[in-house]
Amino acid sequence: MSYRMDEPLPEERYRPDDGCPLFSPRLEAHLVAVSRGETPERGTFCGNCFTPIGRETVSCPHCGEATSARRPVDVVPAPIASALRVQRQTEGQWVNGFAYIGVLIAMVLPLAAVLGIPTLKDSLILGTAVYAPLLLIGMRVFPAILGGYFGDRKGFEAARAKTRAAWDQWVADRDRPGGTHST
Numbered sequence: 001m002s003y004r005m006d007e008p009l010p011e012e013r014y015r016p017d018d019g020c021p022l023f024s025p026r027l028e029a030h031l032v033a034v035s036r037g038e039t040p041e042r043g044t045f046c047g048n049c050f051t052p053i054g055r056e057t058v059s060c061p062h063c064g065e066a067t068s069a070r071r072p073v074d075v076v077p078a079p080i081a082s083a084l085r086v087q088r089q090t091e092g093q094w095v096n097g098f099a100y101i102g103v104l105i106a107m108v109l110p111l112a113a114v115l116g117i118p119t120l121k122d123s124l125i126l127g128t129a130v131y132a133p134l135l136l137i138g139m140r141v142f143p144a145i146l147g148g149y150f151g152d153r154k155g156f157e158a159a160r161a162k163t164r165a166a167w168d169q170w171v172a173d174r175d176r177p178g179g180t181h182s183t
């Protein structure tokens with residue numbers, strides 16, 4: 001088994017114990033690589049949480065499901081892959097939104113400082129000389145803090161709620177008598 005790992009796995013990320021086994025870092029890495037055409041779609045996956053596993057694996061290292069209890073599958077079902085797309089999209093929107101607020105703060109804060117000091121306010125050159133470096137520093141600091149920290153957290157929560165809903169729907173479909181996904 002080989003998986004291209006172009007990005008660091010999000011191992012450090014907060015992983016809630018919320019009863020939804022999606023998405024192990026390995027499953028996320030696999031689906032992202034597939035979406036980029038970097039790895040084949042087919043493989044061996046846990047029949048419960050769809051973490052990539054080996055052919056000889058007897059119990060899933062992520063969710064603990066025994067392969068004898070729920071047979072492994074050779075492709076991740078489309079609804080699961082699409083749930084990850086929604087999750088990543090939602091996270092991205094929150095990060096970008098907060099980063100944008102950071103840009104606004106970075107522009108407005110030094111402007112307020114310059115306008116608040118009469119000496120700077122009355123001199124275009126002095127005012128600009130103070131505003132420009134503050135703007136440059138702020139543009140590096142505020143978007144990173146707001147997007148990378150607050151946006152990341154809020155985005156994760158919002159995205160996770162969608163993933164949980166998708167998982168509940170999936171389990172309901174799967175376990176429904178005569179359901180499309182029951183084996």
Ligand SMILES: [Zn+2]
Nearest residue numbers: 046049060063
């Ligand atoms: Zn599993």
